[in-house]
Amino acid sequence: MELILLIVHLILAVALIGVVLLQRSEGGALGIGGGGGGGGMSGFLTGAATANLLTRATAVIAALFIASSMGLAIMSGNKRAPTSVVTGTGSTAPATQQDAGSAPAVPPAEPAKPQN
Numbered sequence: 127m128e129l130i131l132l133i134v135h136l137i138l139a140v141a142l143i144g145v146v147l148l149q150r151s152e153g154g155a156l157g158i159g160g161g162g163g164g165g166g167m168s169g170f171l172t173g174a175a176t177a178n179l180l181t182r183a184t185a186v187i188a189a190l191f192i193a194s195s196m197g198l199a200i201m202s203g204n205k206r207a208p209t210s211v212v213t214g215t216g217s218t219a220p221a222t223q224q225d226a227g228s229a230p231a232v233p234p235a236e237p238a239k240p241q242n
Contacts, residue, residue: 128201135194142187149180 128198131194131197131201135191135198138187138191138194142184142191145180145184145187149184150177
């Protein structure tokens with residue numbers, strides 16, 4: 127199930143990039159779908175209808191992309207068992223805490239003596 131959702135997510139990402147690049151740019155960047163010369167969508171729909179269609183398509187694909195992102199995040203979060211950030215073993219107590227009556231496992235090293 128996760129693999130299918132991941133593939134759908136990647137397809138939505140590519141589709142979202144494509145739809146955004148097709149939109150007419152106000153700054154004159156790519157603007158592949160803009161009116162003017164060279165074919166494109168100018169024979170298919172009018173300029174306003176094309177802009178309206180691409181705007182709605184962008185909104186729908188973006189909503190689906192966000193939904194698939196949330197679905198993937200929820201699915202990946204359900205697989206892991208809770209672990210401690212400090213120890214990484216699943217316990218809640220830090221590894222540096224010891225019982226009050228126990229001695230340290232390794233005696234502390236003596237400081238190095240400076241040589242003259």
